[in-house]
Amino acid sequence: MIRLSGLRKVYGSRGREVVALDGVDLHVREGEVFGVLGRSGAGKSTLLRCVNLLERPTAGTVHVDGREMTSLSSGELRLARQGIGMIHQHFALLSSRTVAGNVAFPLEVMGVPAAERDRRVAELLDLVELGDKAGAYPAQLSGGQKQRVGIARALAGRPKVLLSDEATSALDPQTTASILGLLRRLNRELGLTVLLITHEMNVVKSVCDSAAIMREGRIVESGELPALIATPGSELTRELFPLPEAAPGMVTITFVGQADEPVVSELVRKFDVDVNIIGGSLETIGGRPMGRLRVELTGGGSADALAYLRDRGLLVDVEGAA
Numbered sequence: 001m002i003r004l005s006g007l008r009k010v011y012g013s014r015g016r017e018v019v020a021l022d023g024v025d026l027h028v029r030e031g032e033v034f035g036v037l038g039r040s041g042a043g044k045s046t047l048l049r050c051v052n053l054l055e056r057p058t059a060g061t062v063h064v065d066g067r068e069m070t071s072l073s074s075g076e077l078r079l080a081r082q083g084i085g086m087i088h089q090h091f092a093l094l095s096s097r098t099v100a101g102n103v104a105f106p107l108e109v110m111g112v113p114a115a116e117r118d119r120r121v122a123e124l125l126d127l128v129e130l131g132d133k134a135g136a137y138p139a140q141l142s143g144g145q146k147q148r149v150g151i152a153r154a155l156a157g158r159p160k161v162l163l164s165d166e167a168t169s170a171l172d173p174q175t176t177a178s179i180l181g182l183l184r185r186l187n188r189e190l191g192l193t194v195l196l197i198t199h200e201m202n203v204v205k206s207v208c209d210s211a212a213i214m215r216e217g218r219i220v221e222s223g224e225l226p227a228l229i230a231t232p233g234s235e236l237t238r239e240l241f242p243l244p245e246a247a248p249g250m251v252t253i254t255f256v257g258q259a260d261e262p263v264v265s266e267l268v269r270k271f272d273v274d275v276n277i278i279g280g281s282l283e284t285i286g287g288r289p290m291g292r293l294r295v296e297l298t299g300g301g302s303a304d305a306l307a308y309l310r311d312r313g314l315l316v317d318v319e320g321a322a
């Protein structure tokens with residue numbers, strides 16, 4: 001649905017060049033929620049704004065729903081942008097307009113007749129569960145309600161793609177969870193493809209099907225979450241499942257979906273080993289238990305025990321071993 005190839009963006013700033021995107025390739029499949037994670041300055045906002053061409057890339061191509069965005073005329077681009085909604089960290093609502101007026105705004109720009117516009121606004125406000133706030137002004141709303149208005153407005157043109165620019169960063173954890181729940185529901189009910197940028201691991205964990213990590217304008221890893229978590233050396237896995245520091249010889253076992261099996265007791269029963277648990281971190285991601293366990297194995301059966309774990313499809317990493 002979204003394909004970025006060889007994307008480069010260089011800003012000229014007071015005679016100095018800043019490379020914000022340095023050869024980004026990214027594929028977001030239709031109907032998925034894709035999260036781009038990265039620290040401040042990594043290039044996330046620039047990447048997102050290149051998708052709808054709010055920012056024009058210096059080089060590379062941007063395909064959205066089969067169209068090459070950089071080759072469109074300004075009229076074609078305006079139309080193409082109707083198929084790409086966007087929500088923002090600070091909501092970007094018009095304070096002088098009511099909730100209904102904010103949602104109606106893009107419909108007015110599109111030239112939708114008044115009666116149809118009113119119908120559509122009511123439908124959109126119902127969709128985000130704000131039907132009773134149509135006449136309220138943004139200043140009278142909570143942060144979560146403001147973001148729901150932002151989402152309703154972004155969906156006015158019935159987009160296939162929603163871009164989310166740190167949409168929950170200004171919200172408390174409970175409100176964040178409800179907004180992420182809403183995005184997930186819209187993704188499922190409308191088949192909406194969602195590309196979100198965030199610096200919060202929690203967002204990726206709770207709502208994304210796939211993710212990418214960005215650093216200094218580059219994608220350092222990307223893919224569907226289970227595959228990414230099962231990749232040896234994955235940075236995402238380390239951040240998702242933090243563990244106490246490893247000492248040489250310690251064993252880290254990564255589970256992707258097998259976390260409900262009694263692996264530790266099996267090891268002790270089947271092999272001549274003692275298992276000392278150093279730490280563990282488990283989460284349910286996409287309905288599947290995933291996580292990491294760090295242990296110390298002692299006893300003559302350690303090598304056989306490790307081979308057994310690997311045979312079972314678990315990712316096993318021995319600290320200090322090549």
Ligand SMILES: Nc1ncnc2c1ncn2[C@@H]1O[C@H](COP(=O)(O)OP(=O)(O)OP(=O)(O)O)[C@@H](O)[C@H]1O
Pocket residue numbers: 011012013018019020038039040041042043044045046047199
């Ligand atoms: N309009 C601009 N002019 C010059 N430099 C810019 C501009 N926009 C962004 N940059 C620079 O490009 C780099 C990437 O910025 P970007 O905002 O995309 O990162 P980010 O990961 O979204 O960070 P944050 O979460 O802090 O917004 C940074 O070094 C930033 O200073």
